[in-house]
Amino acid sequence: MDDGARRAELAASLAEVGERIDRACAEAGRPAGSVTLTAVTKTYPASDVLLLAGLGVTDVGENRDQEAAPKAAEVRAAGVELRWHYIGQLQRNKAKSVAAYADVVESVDSVRLAAALGKAAAGRPAPLEVLIQVSIDGDPERGGAAGDDLGPIADAVASSDGLRLCGLMAVAPLGWEPDRAFARLAELRSGVVAAHPGATTLSAGMSGDLEAAIRHGATHVRIGSSLLGMRNLLR
Known part of the structure; x- marks a missing residue:
């Protein structure tokens, strides 16, 4: 597919996702523009990221350092500045690499x-x-901190000169109704914000459940397949 056809495809998908977000905000009584779209570009080339940037996308998410680092470098070499979100499970030995290009790390789950x-x-x-x-x-297998661990982790992040605590991220567990999952997340968020008033960001909701996430206060939704199409895992 040439760049013109791909751009048209992405523009149509972006408009559709934007309409879903706007409609969900309206139904939740939230102002338009109160939810940021993070385009999850894992497995897709830097050329797609550049096309999305040209269509107005400002935030992109990646979950593998070995893919994200060179992709971020290629996009910046093209003169395009975006906010890069690292959203995958992160090993401590990759922290230096990720900190070199990411603006946001959404997957901190331990002190x-x-x-x-x-x-x-x-x-x-x-x-x-x-x-x-x-x-x-x-469930520890899926990553993430249990509710009882949030306080110590939040304190550790907030006390670090190199970090800024911005909020929480979560994925609705398999088998849970999205509204049940995100209602629980909203409860946990309230506790963190009570101790750290600036930690108001809530990254929740993906292609299949963004409406439920927005109902329960998501400020960012992470959208991959509805925006870029189904992934070819062999890429």
């Missing part, structure tokens, strides 16, 4: 990872923004 990221982010011109990933159902 030890917070410490590693804080060390890696030292010397940045601006603190690395951090969201704590929440495990809504407490």
Whole structure:
């Protein structure tokens, strides 16, 4: 597919997703523009990221450092500046690499990872923004911190000079109704905001459940397949 056809395809998908977000905001009694779209571009080339940027997308998400680092470098070499969100599970030994290109890390789930990221982010011109990933159902296999661990992690992030605590991120657990999942997330968010009033960002909702996430206060939705199409995992 040539660039013109791909741009038209992405523009149509972006308009459709934007309409869904606007409609969900209206139904929730929230103002238009109160939810940011993060385009999840994992497995897609830098050329798609550049096309999305040209269509007005400002935030992109990646979940594998070995793919994200060169892609971010290619996009910046083209003279395009975006907000890069790292949304995948992150090993401490990758903290330095991720801190070099990411603007936001959405998957901090332990005090030890917070410490590693804080060390890696030292010397940045601006603190690395951090969201704590929440495990809504407490299943450690899916990543994320259990509710009881949120306080210590939030304190660790907030006390690091290299980091800025911005809020929470979560994925609705398999088998849970999205409204049930995001209602629980909203409860957990209230507790974190009570202790850290600036931590108001809530990254929740994907292609299949963004409406429920917006009903329960999401400020960012992470959209992949509805925007870019079904992924070819062999890419």
